[in-house]
Amino acid sequence: MQQDPNSRPASGYPYPNPPQQSNTNGYPPNANPYHNHNTSYAPHHNPRAILIRRLFIASMVFLLVLGIIFFLFFILVRPQLPYAYINSLSLSNFNVSKNHLTGNWDLQLRFQNPNTKMSLYYNTVFCTLYYNRVSLSETRLQPFDQGTKDETPINAALSVSGTYVETRLADSIGKERAAKGSVEFDLRMVSSVTFRYGVYRRRRYVTVYCYDVAVGVPANSSSGKVVGSAKRCKSF
Template sequence: MVLVEGEEGIKKKVSATTGEATTPATPLIRIFDILPRLGWPTLFMHNNYQYYGPQYQRRNAFIRYFLVALISFFIITGSIIFIVWLVLRPRIPEFTVQSVKVTNFSVVDSQHVSGIWQVRLLVANPNKKMKISYATMDSTLFYKSEFITATRIPPFDQGTRNQTAVDTSFSVQDAYVAVSALNTLNSERAKGTVPFRIRVLAWVRFRSGWWRARSRLLKVWCEDLTVGLSSSNNRTADLVGGERDCKVRI
């Protein structure tokens, strides 16, 4: 097939075998060629924006406002607590062991001890503007690191600049003590004095007027509570050397 130019300047395809002119094939109309004439994708994008755009913007605006409100709440609350804390200046209470009295103390078969420990604690609130509430108070008696017995102190409230005497009693019958610790105890008894330790764990809350602090765990350690307990006098003993200040942490 060859191209020939006719009299009117129009190029036609002529068959090389028959010599007859053929009309050029009409190109296929593609769908993508007519879509722009129908308004696509402009029309489609316009409709899509109208449907999804405002909803998406409202959701983003809500998230932004929520985060701003949440951050503002924490900042304001923290600032108020910090200012109140600076104004009131809460101080932790002070614990002092005033007296320790041991009665009916005995060592049984080199592995068990018995006795009664009567302890008086002086609890002082040094705060001028804050009261203290003591909830659960658990006290434990130790010989060095050996647990002997435990008891519970009733809850109480304490006013500002107040001192409260708290009496607690530890009673034990045939409590097991490790052989090594008991040998050390007998050696110290031979010297005339034996030291004990007391630990107090208490949930406390500071308050002043309408303001209430959250409950906090108070840890009290009363060390070196030496009593005059000797081998010759194994029934009764008292605290030696006067009062003992305790370590208090919160």
């Protein structure tokens, strides 16, 4: 029996799978020649690195919260530097002769705490008297406390007895007395001040400058007083 060359396969019999064609690299199509089935090379997370990263994030969050707390605290409390005034000043036994200076300065100072919520504690106050930026005399004032909105008067005495001064300084004092009938001095006070609010404590150095304090002392007199009323100094 001869087989019909145009006959089709019987139904129910699938076509045989066509042979796979290789590409130029020798791999079958849709195959990934670089696929690695070895799971030992899968990436692993380092627990130490994760811990360090979490600690860093926690530290940043803590610092941010702390900064916000301090910002709100200073906004609400508003710590202010103390005010200082020269209420009165008298000069006695003042004399400049042959480059030697003598004099006694008696001052009444007034410190004011402008804070409504913070009390202040002043450690030893160092007080220095200047003329043309040259130190003439210095003294120390006793420590003291101040409540909120308190004012505290403090007496201070500075003296010079036959201290040598340069010729230019002695000449400047003589010319100023002759021209204006007064001499301008500068006063500086430095203290370590503690700001207190509940359990909060903050200590900082406060410097007070009293510039151009004019003392009326004519050329033919050895005594005088401050010119004008109470003088407010500048705090830094």
